[in-house]
Amino acid sequence: xxxxxxxxxxxxERVRKYRLIGGRCPNCGKLVYPYRPACPYCGxxxxxxxxxxxxxxxxxxxxxxxxxxxxxxxxPYIVAIVELEGGVRVLAQLTDVEPREVEVGMExxxxxxxxxxxxxxxIIEYGVKFRPTRx
Amino acid sequence: xxKVYVIGAAATPIGEHWKLSLRELAVRALLTxxxxxxxxxxxxxxxxxxxxxxxxxxxxxxxxxxxATWAGLAxxxxxxxxxxxxxxxxxxxxxxxxxxxxxxxxxxVVGVEKMTDAIPFDVTASLMMAEDQEYVAFTGTTFVxxxxxxxxxxxxxxxxxxxxxxxxxxxxxxxxxxNPYAQFRREVSLEEVVNSPLIADPIRLLECAPxxxxxxxxxxxxxxxxxxDPRDExxxxxxxxxxxxxxxxxxxxxxxxxxxxxxxxxxxxxxxxIEIGDVDVLEVHDAFTILGVVTLEDLGYAKRGxxxxxxxxxxxxxxxxxxxxxxxxxxxxxxxxxxTGVYQVFDLIKQLRGEAGENQVEGAELGLAQNxxxxxxxxxxxxxxxxx
Amino acid sequence: MKFSTxxxxxxxxxYVPQYRVKCEEIARxxxxxxxxxxxKSVPNLDEDSLTMAYEAAKMALRMAGVEPGRVGAVLVGSExxxxxxxxxxTVVAEALGVTPQVVxxxxxxxxxxxxxxxxxxxxxxxxxxxxxxxAIGTDDAQARPSDELEYTAGAGAAAFLIxxxxxxxxxxxxxxxxxxxxxxxxxxxEGQRFPSHTFRFTGAPAYFHHVIQAAKSLxxxxxxxxxxxxHVVFHQPNVKFPLRxxxxxxxxxxxxxxxxxxxxIGNTYAASSLLGLVRVLDEAEPGDRILVVSFGSGAGSxxxxxVATKKLSEKRSLLRRLLxxxxxxxxxxxxxxKRILGWxx
Numbered sequence: 061x062x063x064x065x066x067x068x069x070x071x072x073e074r075v076r077k078y079r080l081i082g083g084r085c086p087n088c089g090k091l092v093y094p095y096r097p098a099c100p101y102c103g104x105x106x107x108x109x110x111x112x113x114x115x116x117x118x119x120x121x122x123x124x125x126x127x128x129x130x131x132x133x134x135x136p137y138i139v140a141i142v143e144l145e146g147g148v149r150v151l152a153q154l155t156d157v158e159p160r161e162v163e164v165g166m167e168x169x170x171x172x173x174x175x176x177x178x179x180x181x182x183i184i185e186y187g188v189k190f191r192p193t194r195x
Numbered sequence: 196x197x198k199v200y201v202i203g204a205a206a207t208p209i210g211e212h213w214k215l216s217l218r219e220l221a222v223r224a225l226l227t228x229x230x231x232x233x234x235x236x237x238x239x240x241x242x243x244x245x246x247x248x249x250x251x252x253x254x255x256x257x258x259x260x261x262x263a264t265w266a267g268l269a270x271x272x273x274x275x276x277x278x279x280x281x282x283x284x285x286x287x288x289x290x291x292x293x294x295x296x297x298x299x300x301x302x303x304v305v306g307v308e309k310m311t312d313a314i315p316f317d318v319t320a321s322l323m324m325a326e327d328q329e330y331v332a333f334t335g336t337t338f339v340x341x342x343x344x345x346x347x348x349x350x351x352x353x354x355x356x357x358x359x360x361x362x363x364x365x366x367x368x369x370x371x372x373x374n375p376y377a378q379f380r381r382e383v384s385l386e387e388v389v390n391s392p393l394i395a396d397p398i399r400l401l402e403c404a405p406x407x408x409x410x411x412x413x414x415x416x417x418x419x420x421x422x423x424d425p426r427d428e429x430x431x432x433x434x435x436x437x438x439x440x441x442x443x444x445x446x447x448x449x450x451x452x453x454x455x456x457x458x459x460x461x462x463x464x465x466x467x468x469i470e471i472g473d474v475d476v477l478e479v480h481d482a483f484t485i486l487g488v489v490t491l492e493d494l495g496y497a498k499r500g501x502x503x504x505x506x507x508x509x510x511x512x513x514x515x516x517x518x519x520x521x522x523x524x525x526x527x528x529x530x531x532x533x534x535t536g537v538y539q540v541f542d543l544i545k546q547l548r549g550e551a552g553e554n555q556v557e558g559a560e561l562g563l564a565q566n567x568x569x570x571x572x573x574x575x576x577x578x579x580x581x582x583x
Numbered sequence: 584m585k586f587s588t589x590x591x592x593x594x595x596x597x598y599v600p601q602y603r604v605k606c607e608e609i610a611r612x613x614x615x616x617x618x619x620x621x622x623k624s625v626p627n628l629d630e631d632s633l634t635m636a637y638e639a640a641k642m643a644l645r646m647a648g649v650e651p652g653r654v655g656a657v658l659v660g661s662e663x664x665x666x667x668x669x670x671x672x673t674v675v676a677e678a679l680g681v682t683p684q685v686v687x688x689x690x691x692x693x694x695x696x697x698x699x700x701x702x703x704x705x706x707x708x709x710x711x712x713x714x715x716x717x718a719i720g721t722d723d724a725q726a727r728p729s730d731e732l733e734y735t736a737g738a739g740a741a742a743f744l745i746x747x748x749x750x751x752x753x754x755x756x757x758x759x760x761x762x763x764x765x766x767x768x769x770x771x772x773e774g775q776r777f778p779s780h781t782f783r784f785t786g787a788p789a790y791f792h793h794v795i796q797a798a799k800s801l802x803x804x805x806x807x808x809x810x811x812x813x814h815v816v817f818h819q820p821n822v823k824f825p826l827r828x829x830x831x832x833x834x835x836x837x838x839x840x841x842x843x844x845x846x847x848i849g850n851t852y853a854a855s856s857l858l859g860l861v862r863v864l865d866e867a868e869p870g871d872r873i874l875v876v877s878f879g880s881g882a883g884s885x886x887x888x889x890v891a892t893k894k895l896s897e898k899r900s901l902l903r904r905l906l907x908x909x910x911x912x913x914x915x916x917x918x919x920x921k922r923i924l925g926w927x928x
Contacts, residue, residue, distance in 0.1 A: 069329075073329050073330075074677060075677065077330075077333075078674075078677060078678035079678065079680060092446065093330070094329075094330055100441045100446060101441075119348070119445075119450075120344040120345075120347045120348045120351075120450065121344060121347070122336070122339075122340040122341075122343035122344050122347065122395045122396050122397075122398075123393070123395060123396040124335060124336060124337055124340050124395050125392075125393055125394060125395060125396075126315070126319060126337065126339070126394055126395070127316065127319065127335060127337065128316060128317075128319040128320035128323055128332070128335070128337060129314075129316040129317050129319070129320045130320065130335075131335040132316055133628075133926050134335065134628055134629070137335060139334050139335065139336040139340050139344075140344075141344055141445040141450075149445050149446060150445075151330065151331055151334050151336065151443070151445045152334055153334055153335060153629075155627060155629055156600075156601050156627060156910075159396065164347070164348075164351060171634075171638065172634050172637045172638060172641075172678060173627075173629040173630060173634050174629045174630065174631060174633075174634060174665075175333060175334070175335065175629070176335065180926075183669075184631075184665055184666070185333070186633070186634065186674060186678075187333065187334075189629065194908060
């Protein structure tokens with residue numbers, strides 16, 4: 061088992077993960093997820109914390125058929141680059157959808173789901189996934 | 196800045212070396228390279244060990260001191276150098292800097308990776324350490340998955356068929372037949388490639404570089420060192436450059452180009468005072484067929500969205516316009532991740548020395564190797580020239 | 584039971600996962616003739632009672648239009664929390680932005696835990712201790728394969744934001760009655776994966792006794808009769824029991840039908856009667872009186888009577904749409920989703 065089991069590591073990121081907390085660069089105006097000390101695009105510091113939109117579109121996706129150790133049992137599952145309203149991109153799983161139903165450009169909405177467990181006696185890690193909006 | 200030369204090069208074949216440990220592989224390549232250089236091993240002042248996953252897969256760190264000890268070199272300055280799959284290139288770069296700066300006169304590099312002791316799920320997890328653990332690996336994506344998303348976007352944007360990208364693997368396998376160091380020495384057909392099992396849609400098994408064990412090693416020295424030990428033929432390192440890009444590919448504005456490659460290349464051609472058209476033989480980081488194709492574009496050999504044409508039209512063959520991965524590349528020669536950057540330089544040297552056998556590029560004098568870490572989070576480029 | 588100050592529901596929400604497995608499919612596998620319901624809901628591999636609780640609670644908060652920071656209590660009723668020790672309430676509160684100043688707790692009383700959460704939230708709000716209280720009933724019910732409960736054990740969640748600002752409430756709580764005895768009709772010992780249950784005993788001495796006593800006692804105390812109600816929702820372990828309880832108490836088929844969901848989603852345990860309430864609120868008219876009677880094994884019933892306000896015509900949930908968004912699975916996929924055949928490790 062590879063995953064470095066750690067409670068503090070998960071705890072530290074929980075709010076950014078649960079509430080999709082990104083950053084807005086005061087200089088170039090671009091949004092980034094997760095929030096971080098410096099803008100990856102222009103290098104400026106002092107980003108403003110911002111709760112990102114919960115709706116977006118699929119930019120690209122793949123179907124994971126050979127998972128890493130922590131995700132054994134979930135395969136096949138879909139991972140996608142989702143572009144949220146506001147232009148920021150997030151990497152997340154798509155859920156409640158079959159691989160053959162996914163299309164680039166598909167509208168999706170954020171949902172709160174389980175990502176993995178640190179073993180049968182370890183903690184459970186939750187986060188945001190996306191499912192098709194379906195009208 | 197002083198000139199830097201490669202005077203020794205060696206490697207183990209790449210494969211599943213059940214009987215050889217990480218340290219044994221490293222030492223075997225290192226001592227052979229020192230012998231190849233024809234020098235007294237005590238002349239080596241520093242050792243750079245390129246490796247990505249010794250910690251996660253073997254529980255072993257401090258490779259500098261470990262390999263030095265087992266090679267009978269305890270005492271030298273020694274380090275593990277890590278930059279994901281560019282660890283090998285990074286180790287060569289550090290070695291280059293140490294000689295070019297005038298600090299050391301003679302140093303050794305060994306890139307080594309031992310991947311086959313671990314179970315596949317753990318190897319997959321370990322390779323994801325090249326990416327953001329909290330926000331990318333957390334999604335359960337694999338390294339193949341990230342490249343798959345790039346591949347899908349590339350095909351969509353440029354209207355390219357998967358066959359045309361997949362052909363890169365066919366080329367590499369063809370080249371590896373003549374390479375005794377290669378992990379796979381049999382040809383594969385395009386049909387085989389596109390029908391092989393899906394790993395992460397749309398990437399198929401035969402489009403992915405394999406998991407394997409191996410070590411490659413170089414001995415680098417300064418011009419001053421050569422004054423005491425002159426040689427008729429030399430390989431000069433004309434350029435050694437490195438650059439990064441935004442780590443996570445999904446955060447970059449354009450998924451279909453690797454800025455790190457372009458940045459490293461710009462610095463490299465300036466440092467070497469060459470143009471890309473001068474390159475006789477090329478090694479690109481084809482961890483996946485899509486990366487091979489995109490790299491040909493990023494290096495300027497093809498327009499965006501057209502890198503695959505060079506493969507289709509045979510321009511990447513030894514007789515073509517830009518002979519590429521002529522000893523199998525990552526796909527067929529193999530990709531023991533942290534060692535690859537050194538294997539690429541080793542393969543270039545084989546060509547520059549005229550030792551490439553059936554795939555020899557006539558009169559090869561100038562070679563360029565591009566080594567990537569992650570999905571282009573890091574790119575390292577080396578340009579070598581044969582000097583008489 | 585009356586509260587010292589009138590409190591009501593400022594926002595509500597219900598969540599049911601998209602997968603369904605038909606009773607006839609389960610019966611096909613076990614070669615039986617059981618069909619207590621048509622089909623039941625099945626959560627995805629990445630869902631559990633916690634994720635469902637969050638979705639329902641998010642809807643309730645959003646409908647109420649209340650700043651998360653003003654929620655002073657999060658009470659989660661469930662018998663299938665993902666942790667035996669570590670409350671769902673803390674994760675839901677953190678994810679909603681309600682933390683850190685909040686009374687949070689997970690509670691267990693089988694299928695009655697959700698309505699009891701509502702009563703306790705109402706108490707906290709009515710007393711002025713907190714401004715808003717979130718009461719959630721959520722379950723991803725487990726049942727031993729081939730056991731009769733497998734045909735009905737479903738999954739879902741419902742959440743209600745309780746407030747004492749009458750003007751923003753879609754329904755006001757007018758009366759409550761809780762009836763409890765030590766009656767073990769259904770139980771699960773610590774460390775056991777699946778629950779155990781009695782058979783005929785679950786009827787008269789358990790479900791019916793408590794439901795009827797709670798409903799009768801509430802009506803007596805409040806001076807109400809069945810005809811005073813527009814809708815009645817009972818705990819729904821199947822379709823038969825709530826219909827029989829209604830008949831016995833003197834309610835008509837029309838009064839029961841809007842809130843009767845078990846035929847299509849199964850028994851969602853702590854969410855069962857509450858999801859029925861969500862559906863009723865989605866269809867009720869201002870002024871309608873609603874009776875909710877839960878039943879939790881162990882055993883007990885909460886009877887709560889509410890009156891819909893004018894505000895209801897402005898705020899509705901979209902549970903109907905969620906219920907229509909369904910994807911059928913066969914037993915093979917169902918057994919994978921419920922991890923019946925084991926898991927990765």
